[in-house]
Amino acid sequence: MHRRAAPSLAASSKVAASRERRARRKIQNGNGNGMQRSSAKSNSALGYGQRILVLTVSLIVVILLLFWIGAMFHLSTTTSQSDEVQMPAIRNKLLYDKPKINNMPDRPFDGSTNPYTSAALAKNPYLGWQPTLVSSPLGSSFSWRQCFKADPKSDGSNQPAGCRENPNELGDAPTVDKNWIPDVKMVRTMAMYGKDENGNPFPPPLSNELCENIGVTGGKNGDSNKQCLNQAMIHRTGPLTSETVSITPSNHYEAAASVQKGTIDVPAPKIMCLVYTMADAHANRIRAMRDTWAGGCNGFLAFSTESDPRLPTISLEHEGPESYDNMWQKVRSIWRFVGTNYLEEFDWFFIGGDDLFVMPHNLKTYLASLVYKDGTDPKTKQYFVGRRFNPGGRDPFNSGGAGYTLSQATLRKFLANIDDAQHCSANAHTSMEDVMIARCLKHLGIHYTDTRDANGRERFHPFAPGTHLNWEPPGPNESEDWYEEYNKEWGVLQGRDCCAPDSVSFHYVKKASMVRHMHALIDSCDDSAE
Numbered sequence: 001m002h003r004r005a006a007p008s009l010a011a012s013s014k015v016a017a018s019r020e021r022r023a024r025r026k027i028q029n030g031n032g033n034g035m036q037r038s039s040a041k042s043n044s045a046l047g048y049g050q051r052i053l054v055l056t057v058s059l060i061v062v063i064l065l066l067f068w069i070g071a072m073f074h075l076s077t078t079t080s081q082s083d084e085v086q087m088p089a090i091r092n093k094l095l096y097d098k099p100k101i102n103n104m105p106d107r108p109f110d111g112s113t114n115p116y117t118s119a120a121l122a123k124n125p126y127l128g129w130q131p132t133l134v135s136s137p138l139g140s141s142f143s144w145r146q147c148f149k150a151d152p153k154s155d156g157s158n159q160p161a162g163c164r165e166n167p168n169e170l171g172d173a174p175t176v177d178k179n180w181i182p183d184v185k186m187v188r189t190m191a192m193y194g195k196d197e198n199g200n201p202f203p204p205p206l207s208n209e210l211c212e213n214i215g216v217t218g219g220k221n222g223d224s225n226k227q228c229l230n231q232a233m234i235h236r237t238g239p240l241t242s243e244t245v246s247i248t249p250s251n252h253y254e255a256a257a258s259v260q261k262g263t264i265d266v267p268a269p270k271i272m273c274l275v276y277t278m279a280d281a282h283a284n285r286i287r288a289m290r291d292t293w294a295g296g297c298n299g300f301l302a303f304s305t306e307s308d309p310r311l312p313t314i315s316l317e318h319e320g321p322e323s324y325d326n327m328w329q330k331v332r333s334i335w336r337f338v339g340t341n342y343l344e345e346f347d348w349f350f351i352g353g354d355d356l357f358v359m360p361h362n363l364k365t366y367l368a369s370l371v372y373k374d375g376t377d378p379k380t381k382q383y384f385v386g387r388r389f390n391p392g393g394r395d396p397f398n399s400g401g402a403g404y405t406l407s408q409a410t411l412r413k414f415l416a417n418i419d420d421a422q423h424c425s426a427n428a429h430t431s432m433e434d435v436m437i438a439r440c441l442k443h444l445g446i447h448y449t450d451t452r453d454a455n456g457r458e459r460f461h462p463f464a465p466g467t468h469l470n471w472e473p474p475g476p477n478e479s480e481d482w483y484e485e486y487n488k489e490w491g492v493l494q495g496r497d498c499c500a501p502d503s504v505s506f507h508y509v510k511k512a513s514m515v516r517h518m519h520a521l522i523d524s525c526d527d528s529a530e
Contacts, residue, residue, distance in 0.1 A: 115189050116197045124183040126310045128190060128197025131169050131287065133204060136162030144209045144513065148218030152355075152510035156284040164204075164291065165512050167283040173308035181341055182312040184272060184299035191295025192241050203291050210517045211525035218513075224466025225514070229521055231469065231496040232457075234503050236522050237365040240296040243268050245361070247369035251502075253452035259373050266372060268364045271405075272299035272346040274334060276327070277313070277354035279306035285354045286311055288512035292519035296360030299346055303334050320429050328425065331433040332418060339415040347378045348385075349411055352403030357509040357518050362502050366459060367405070370449070378407035384441050387460035388448040389486040398448050400434030401507040402460040413444055456493060457500035464508045465518075468498040 116128045136142035138160075147163035150156070156165030196202045215222035228234070238245060245268045250259045273294065277286055286302050290311060294300040304313040305322055318333035320326040331351070338349060348367055352358070367385070371378060386404030390396040398404035406414065417440065419426045424440035438448070451459045461468055462483075471494065474481045484492060492498075509515055 115193050121197075124186060124309070126174070126312075127183065127186050129310050130190070130196045130200070130202055130204065130291075131164070133164065133200075134161045134166070134169050136160060138162075144207055144516075145214060145218035147513035148214060148216065148511060150511070150513075154284075155280040156512070159284070163513060164287065164516075165284040170283045170287065173282075173306055173313075174310065176307050176309050180307065180309070180314070182301055182309065182314050184301045184312065184342060186312060187290055187294045187300045188241075188296075188298050203295060206516055206520045206524065208525075210520035214517055216511075216514070224469060225464055225518060226521055228465035228469035228496075228499065229518070232465075232499040232503070233496075233501045234465070234499060234522065235501060236359055236361055237502050238361045240293070240361055240523065242361060245365040245368045247365055247372055249369055249373040251369065251454045252373055253450055253454060253456055255373060255454060264372075266368050268361075269347040269367050269371075269378065270298040270345070271348040271350055271360065271364060271367070272301070272338070272342060273297035273358065273360065274338060274349060274351040275300075275302040275354055275356070276330060276334065276351070277302050277304045278322075279304055279313075281354050282306070282308060282311060282313060284512040285510075285515070286313065288515040289354075292515055292523075293358050293360055296358075296364075297350070299342060301338075302354070303330070303337075319427075325431050326429050327431045328428055328433040328436045331437070332426070335411065335414065336418060339411055343408060343411060343415075347408055348383075348405050349408075350403055350405045351400075352505065353401065353507075355508055355510045356401075356403050357506045357515055358403065359504055359522065362459075363405070363504045365502060366451070366504060378409060380409050381407060382410040382413060382444075382446045383407035383449055384410055384438070384446050385449045385451060387458060387462055388450065390489045391482075391486050392488075395435065395439050395442060396448060397435045397438030399460070399462045399507075401462045403505045403507075404434065404460075410441065410446055413446070414440065417444060450490075452490075453500040453502070455497070455500075456490075457497055458493075459500045459502065459504045461499060461503065461506045462508075463506070465499065465506055467508070468506075469495065471498065 120127055142160075142162045144163070146160055147165065150159055150163075150165075155167060156163070157167055159165040190196060190202045194202060213220055213223040213226060244265050246263050246265050248263050249255070250261050252259075275286070275289065282302075282304065286304075289302075290300070300312075302311060302313040303316060305315055307314045314337075316330075316333045316337055318326075318329045320329045322330070334351070348363075350358070350363060367378070370383070370385070371381070374381070384398060384404065384406060386398030387402040388396060389399055414424075414437070417424050420440070420443075421427050423443040425436045428436060430436065441447070453459065463471070471483070471492070473484050473492070506518075509518065
């Protein structure tokens, strides 16, 4: 037998120390091993609950992810299957949205807040200005019919008070800096708000008398303009200040059968209206436009022989004299100025003379319908819109008298070629500005648009309404009619079919009083006035 060796003193001390440490841990844990087992069970149960929670959340996330993927796949498939119908609508809802600058949303003035802030007036002191309405000394005996008696070439200085045509009511034009850039949105802003800076209504209200039959010289008979508006059922397509338009994409001559039927609402395009004039027309014709239809344009500017920031009008330098026979050079200077300062601000640019009556909301409705039908964007698609004429062997063109419209893309391309003497007549001195620009655009591959409605009725008119209503082709023994000749390719519809119900413009409305009369008939009168 072997006897176990007695432990050494050092070993005995180590064993004792170890036992002492175990004893202290038991005391600290209270119940010793029993407490440790209880804690282990608790920790085990907590870990199991956490695992269940994590698994549950993960399962929910996976289910939601699968649901989202399925939904996106369904949307993609649906959009693909109905692309022909839905994409034009989606595209056109975005068509006139401007890009955001500095992450700030584009929020055009909507008329709900006072636009005449100190900051706005510091930028344009004439924002909110309009001439004081001078009452006639005849009081209630005054008749608007007196205003029709004036010579259409008159500057209005002989017009009685109450006609809103006398230059004394306008006063002298304030001076402007040589490099002044007009606030072309001023009239639109005022129309949207509905009041001038002093709280007076804008546009100024018109008398109910202007709803009556009023002939060209003020008589109660022979109001052929009113007859045409009534018989052709010409009406505005919406309020002057509306930011949306209701369009019928199929209401175009020979529109494809696949074009969407029915009426839909889309954002109204932004148009700038340009008028060429002379200083002696400021107090009557230009003021009448400003007081009536100009507020329907998103931008309005008259190009004259004198600048007036209140209207606004601007005088531009151009090659050659200021004369009718040099109209092409004046129009070239207009397009250059507009393209330099306003090209990116508007979708379309409409130009015409100071004897033009325009329905801007109808113009917006037509243009929106056109691009919706075509699935295009005026910023990139080149359009040349107006009343087409084809004088036989010569170049076809859009009538300058009826006014014509360039899309932003067309104006951009024209400006890039405006100084081409060979193809764009840069050095020509002629009154035929409409022929010159059409010839240039044709060289650039841009042709006129047929603007007739689905029934072949015209929308842009080179004469006053009554002239179109009563026009007849010459008889067998009568001389040829240039109007018939220029329209021989497509013919001229007569009587009430002369003009589309959503007509855009009429030429030869020379009297300011007639502008107000026609505006009242279309904008505010009912059919009861005689």
